[in-house]
Amino acid sequence: MDAVERNAPVIVGVDGSATSYAAVSWAAREAQLHGCALHIVSALGALTPGGSGIRLPLSYFADRDRAVHAHLDEAAAIARSTHTETSKTEVVTDVLDGPERPALLEASKHARMIVVGSRGLGQITAALAGSVAVALAAHAHSPVVVIRGHAGQTSGTGDVFVGVDGTENSRPALSAAFEEASVRATGLVAVHTWTQFAMSTALDDQLDLAWDEVEVAEQAVLAESLAGWSGRYPGTPVTRTVIQGNSAKELRGRAAGAELLVVGSHGRGGFAGMLIGSTSTVLLHTAECPLMIVRSDRRNGVGRQRPDVAPHRDGN
Template sequence: MSGHRPVVVGIDGSPSSLQAVAWAAREAAFRNSPLSLITTMFVPGRYGVPIGVPASFFQDEERDGKDRLERAAQTARDAVPGYDIDIETTVCTGTPAGELLARSADAAMLVVGANRRGIIDRAVLGSVSSAIATHAPCPVAVIRGEPDRDINDIPGPVVVGVDGSQHSEPAISMAFEEATLRQSELVAVHAWSDIVLELSLDGGSEAEWTRDAANETALLAENLAGRAENYPDVKVRTIVVRDRATRHLREQAENAQLLVVGSRGRGGFSSMLLGSTSRALMHSVVCPLLIVR
C-alpha cells in the first residue's frame, strides 16, 4: 500500500476531471492515502501572451481556481461516503502537465480526466495525459468522462496486459493489488505476436504454432504464479492470443472496470518512454486506464 503518499488529481472544471476526482477519491480511500487536488491559473506573459491586463485579473483567476477546487473536493467527499479522506487543494501557476509532473516523484498515482469532446479538448487534454503518462515515474490513471455513468459503478473485472517482458512486471503487480482492493476478478491478456498472420495450411507450421502457443501459455502462467500466491483471494482468468495486443486489450476493456498496462512493451526502443500499445489505448478505451512504468 502507498500509505502517506498522495493520489494527485489535475482539475480543470470539466465533467471528465470531476469524474477523475471521484475515481481518485475511491482509490485514495482504498489505499488510506491523502488526496491532492490541484488546478492552474492563467498567468499573462508566462505563455507568450503580452502583459497588460486589469489588476483584478489575478484575483478573478485565483477565485475561479478556488471555486473549481471546492467543487472538486465536494465531489470527492460525495464519492466515498463513510470515508474521512484527507483532502488537500492547491491553486498553481505553472502548466497543468508541469505541475502534475513536479508532484509525480512523491505521488502514489497521478489521475487526469480526458473527455476530448472537440478538437481543442483533444489537443489540450491529450497533450497533458500524454506528457504525464510518458514522463511520470509513478502510475498514471487516465479517466475518460462518461456523463451518464457513475465512474465508480462500472462493473466488471480488472484487465491487465502481459507481454512476458520485464516492462509488464510492475503492471501485473499493480493489477493484482487493484483486483484485491476492488474484490474483482483479474483477466490477464497475453498477446504473443505483434503482427497479424493468417494460419498456414501447412501442417508443420500449424504444429509449430500450436507448440508456440503452449509455450506462451506457460510463460503467462509463470508471470502470474508468484503473485497469485500472494493474492489467493483473486480469481484469475487468462487469455492467450496470437494477434496484436491493442485490439484484444481494447475488446476486454469494453466490459472492464479498469485496464492496467505497462508503459512500454517488449518491442519498444530503449529511448521510447511510452509504448505504442499504451499510447493507442490511452486514446481509445472507455474504462479507466492505469499506465504503470
C-alpha cells in the first residue's frame, strides 16, 4: 500500500436506514484499527427525482437537505461513541451531490475502503442487497464492505475468513484479509472449495479421476496460494480449509460468526465480461457477517485458467 493509500480514509455511506447506521458503527471501528480518518457521506439525490418534466416545490428540497444533514449528525454521533480513551478517530461528514450510486462510486476513488449497509430506505425486501451495494461491488475503485443487520449484529468476534480459488484473482483478497486479521490480532481462515463436476470435465472424459488424489492436489493449490503470506504476517495464525462443495454455501456457513469475510470480485469460472462473480454475488445477498469484496483486474490476464486442472473450483 503506497503513501496515498495509507492516508486514505474509510468512507461510509448513510441514508437514514438502520443498516446504514450499522455500517457507520463498523466503519468507525475499522478506521480506528487502521489509524485513519472516517469520512461519513450522504448523497442529495437527483435534482429532479420525479423526472425532468416535474417541478417540485422549494419546500421539498429544504426538507431533503434537512434530512440529509440530520442523517449525517446522527451517524457522526454513532461514530464518536465508538472512541476509546486511547484512540480517537478523525470524523468528517460531507454531503455528496447527485444520486447515491454515482456519488459513492466517485468517492471510492479516494477511499481505503467504502462501507455501506446491505439495503437502504425504500427497499422492497430485506432478503436481498440493495442496488447501491450491488453497484459498488461491481464498479467501486476500492474494496467494498457490505454490512447486514443492525449495529449489534455487525461486530463479529471470530477470525477473518477469506475465499481462495487458486488463481491470481485471490491475491488482492488475500492481501486484504491478512491485513485485516493482522490489525485485529486474530486468526485467518483460508477456505478453498472444489467440486467433482463441471462442464469442462463432462466433455473430456475426466469424470473417473481418482478423487482422493484430486483432494491432495487441491490442498497443494491452497498451500501454493498462501506461500509467502505467513512470512509477511508472522503474528497471524492461519487455518487452511479445503472443502468439496459449493463455495458460496460453504463460505456463508463457515463464516457466519466471523469478524469479516473477504472474497475477490471474480473467480476461476467467471466470464471476462462479468462485473462480479457468482460466489461474490450470492454472498452479497446472503452473508451473515461483514463482507468485503476486493475487485481484481481481469483485463490484465488475471484469473486465467490452468489447463491441467480437472476439478472445478467455484469462483468468487
